[in-house]
Amino acid sequence: MTLNERALIELIRKTDRGQAPGLIRGIGDDCAVFEPGSEPWLISTDTLVDHIHFERAFHPPRLLGRKSMAVNLSDVAAMGGRPCFALLSLALPPDLSGEWLDEYVAGVRAILDEHGCTLIGGDTVRANELMISVTVLGQAEAGAVLYRSGAGTGDVVMVSGPLGSSAAGLALLQKNEEARHQEWSTGQWTELIASHLDPAPQVQLGLVLAASGMVTAMQDLSDGLATDLAHVCRESGVGALIRADQLPQLPELVAAGRYLAHAPLDWILRGGEDYQLVFTVRIGSVPALQALLTEKGLAEAVEVGEIRAGAGVFLESEPGKEQEITFQGFEHRGEQ
């Protein structure tokens, strides 16, 4: 992010936070929040660019269709909303085939159907680069929107599932093409690769957490725990301590780390695009929350640390030994 782009965001943020009638929250969270009637609505937009946010060369179009929606569905999930409507703008390079587009649209349609979300608009334009711009509108229950800003000292930090899988999957895919085919065919890394190519937005979980009344802040893991939890800390005016031995990971992550000579902990803390949720829970509420998740047929969440006074995100690698990891997460090559 250059100085001027930061200035741009800051300018928008400063002027527009909650000053318009019906606007609850402008820039600075996963979604903007507005209240057109008696219930809050959420809106989020994201642009994905070939070679920066994905590689068309090895991202199957159907899965890219799913993922380009998942990124925004995840933003709605992260605030406890139910996605309702989507808009899709496609900038299409001339070499894109009709089959590619058919597959892409099938993927878009499939994931939207799974989440009861309807495509209500969009446009397609010709360009040199493939670029995908998605806007998703969601609805939340009155009083049940979860912001980044609600975390309090003593809260437990939890995540919804294994971390680092997507980054490891990407690293496996970025190997040479021959290896890539092998990864797919042997099936050894299927779960890691699927985490990258076809992440699942945690919509049901987000709704349950928002309705539970036990969660104080939430955000989705798009840029890695070190960065995403830092957003929660900054917005809440608190710090966080994460314990390395509590961070959940898929068993294959260790094997992939060995295979690629890469530390799994780096993927876990700094790898982006897991699209799990990170959230904070009042300290006494964890057992009740886990029981609720079980009752709803959802996987238990994982305690990974705690919120404390101060600022910044710190990692306890072994008892008594802390290092700061604030905002050390993944940045897309072109992300501002």
Next chain:
Amino acid sequence: MTLNERALIELIRKTDRGQAPGLIRGIGDDCAVFEPGSEPWLISTDTLVDHIHFERAFHPPRLLGRKSMAVNLSDVAAMGGRPCFALLSLALPPDLSGEWLDEYVAGVRAILDEHGCTLIGGDTVRANELMISVTVLGQAEAGAVLYRSGAGTGDVVMVSGPLGSSAAGLALLQKNEEARHQEWSTGQWTELIASHLDPAPQVQLGLVLAASGMVTAMQDLSDGLATDLAHVCRESGVGALIRADQLPQLPELVAAGRYLAHAPLDWILRGGEDYQLVFTVRIGSVPALQALLTEKGLAEAVEVGEIRAGAGVFLESEPGKEQEITFQGFEHRGEQ
């Protein structure tokens, strides 16, 4: 538009028209319409690409900021809505200067302020091409949304102001650079050039027309009268006859036509991006409507023809002589 892209739009259109709870209108009008509370909300998204929808080389960044918003504000105006919130996604090439961005943002902010619209979200990504994706949300009064589909036989076709100005302005700007500076400095073509670089979305007029109860269908003029009125005819299941001698134009349009050896009527019918409104009015209501516009301090609208049974848009170039012009409007080089 290739076959597959048409198929894409048709697929979206077929599956998603008004089937979701709260969705009033999906793809197929200037905006999608949904009802989150007791009032309808409008949403529209558009992507603009350098060299296709604008030329960064001669579009001053402040005016491009204004225009990139105006295109979407105009979509909301065309359905009788009041723009409330905007989201902006920018794909920025590395050679873009900080000054350019500052100017661009200043333009965005200015036009949004003028219309009481608030920027509530967006993102910036790095790319090779400058690409601007805008989403605008607007609100309308219950029962007062104007669709393309309401025109009836015998209705009068009206437009809100001079046509062809933007296309003529673009043609003047597309001359070589030396000439371009001259156009600007002499001031002879100021109004035409301003129509292209800084079009004014007809938001106030759209609101008055929607509230009047006298207008049956409306759409904004983004692709030229021949195409945009054809959308109204197709959606309404009617035809239209336009009279050449009634079409409004700026006095300088004739001079520009002579200067560039181009028929002004071609700009008027086929030139895009005027962002005036075209609308249909019940035949007896025209005097009352004009009186209302005068009362509201707005310019009178101009009668240009009538809706009739059948299909297609026809031009009466002289009494009794008709030619079909259906969908003969402007297409952006890369528009699908």
